[in-house]
Amino acid sequence: MTRAPPSAASGEPTPDLQPAMAQRLRRINLDLLPVLHTLLHTRSVTASARALGVTQPAVSKALRQLREVFDDDLILSRGSEARLSERGRSLVRPLAALLGDLDLLLEPPRPFDPQTEHLRIVFKTADYVSVLLAPKLAKICAAEAPHVELLFLEPAGAGFDNPDQVDFSIVPRPVGQTFGKRIEHMALWSDDMACIASSRDTRWGDVITPAEFRLARQVVYQVGERSALARAGLIQPTSVLEVAPVCEVPNFLVIGAIVEEAECLALVPRKLAQELKRSRDIRILEIDFPNRRLDIDAFWTTQAGAKRGHAWFRTLLARVAQQMAGVAD
Numbered sequence: 001m002t003r004a005p006p007s008a009a010s011g012e013p014t015p016d017l018q019p020a021m022a023q024r025l026r027r028i029n030l031d032l033l034p035v036l037h038t039l040l041h042t043r044s045v046t047a048s049a050r051a052l053g054v055t056q057p058a059v060s061k062a063l064r065q066l067r068e069v070f071d072d073d074l075i076l077s078r079g080s081e082a083r084l085s086e087r088g089r090s091l092v093r094p095l096a097a098l099l100g101d102l103d104l105l106l107e108p109p110r111p112f113d114p115q116t117e118h119l120r121i122v123f124k125t126a127d128y129v130s131v132l133l134a135p136k137l138a139k140i141c142a143a144e145a146p147h148v149e150l151l152f153l154e155p156a157g158a159g160f161d162n163p164d165q166v167d168f169s170i171v172p173r174p175v176g177q178t179f180g181k182r183i184e185h186m187a188l189w190s191d192d193m194a195c196i197a198s199s200r201d202t203r204w205g206d207v208i209t210p211a212e213f214r215l216a217r218q219v220v221y222q223v224g225e226r227s228a229l230a231r232a233g234l235i236q237p238t239s240v241l242e243v244a245p246v247c248e249v250p251n252f253l254v255i256g257a258i259v260e261e262a263e264c265l266a267l268v269p270r271k272l273a274q275e276l277k278r279s280r281d282i283r284i285l286e287i288d289f290p291n292r293r294l295d296i297d298a299f300w301t302t303q304a305g306a307k308r309g310h311a312w313f314r315t316l317l318a319r320v321a322q323q324m325a326g327v328a329d
Helices: 018-026 032-042 045-052 056-070 086-106 127-144 210-215 253-262 270-279 310-326
Strands: 075-078 081-084 119-125 148-153 168-172 183-198 218-221 245-249 266-269 282-287 293-301
Touching: 032 045, 032 056, 032 086, 045 056, 081 086, 119 127, 127 148, 127 253, 127 270, 127 310, 183 253, 183 270, 183 310, 218 253, 218 266, 245 253, 253 266, 253 270, 253 282, 266 270, 270 282, 293 310
Parallel strands: 119 148, 119 168, 218 245
Antiparallel strands: 075 081, 168 293, 183 266, 183 282, 183 293
16 A cells, blocks of 8 residues: 655654755745735735834835745735735635744743643652652742642662653762763752661760771662662762671661661761651761762753753752751751
């Protein structure tokens, strides 16, 4: 069966149509189209000049040019009466639609309106980040952006899977720097690693040494099978101390319960340790290790960043990050 050629009704010019289209466009001054639109409705040079706010000779000149372009009289005069030619009548509706589309195309983009527009923002991040960010973001959105939906997903691995389907991947800076090209980022907050222990576990003082931690029972956060990123210390700088874990878990929040019940030790970001302490009988110890700093950034692809509302949401994310930076540890 012979396949029909692509139809112009599809709205997508095929490659073989583009040269012909370009040639036709070169024949016409686009400034003539509003004049043609007015002439087709008034059928009068004088009335069109008045409506357009230009001189009658200017409209007469435009009409001559349009008749040459379309190879048609467009407007036919019979005495004091004027009517449209068949070609003129056929142009009325498509020309009106074209001018409407051109107006939308050339109109400067309006700012995103969080009060009325819908927006779905997808995060891929660890539950530690969700615990810190989600309540603050949801509170602001409830007051300022009632149609914004937030979706937090935990990573299945350490990479940036399906990046264009994720608006923000919020991870430690060294992890984000492995994501490759065409990735933009924004610094959110700085944290440091702390050790948590059960309040009933009296073996430890307020400060624990790396040697003491290595000898202790450990519970650790892991993504997949102790990924290369974790082994390289990119997920958290103190992971080199986690040499003998007795329990590995894919999320941070359960670590508090395990530490409390099993009297293990764990190294976690300090902001998380403070959150866990609110609901668990644990205490926070200092780890005597030189590299404890943890910088958390938001990463996104160029395509995700072009999404309507994404730039607005980045300003909201920056506001929350400033709030977090202003909270005393």
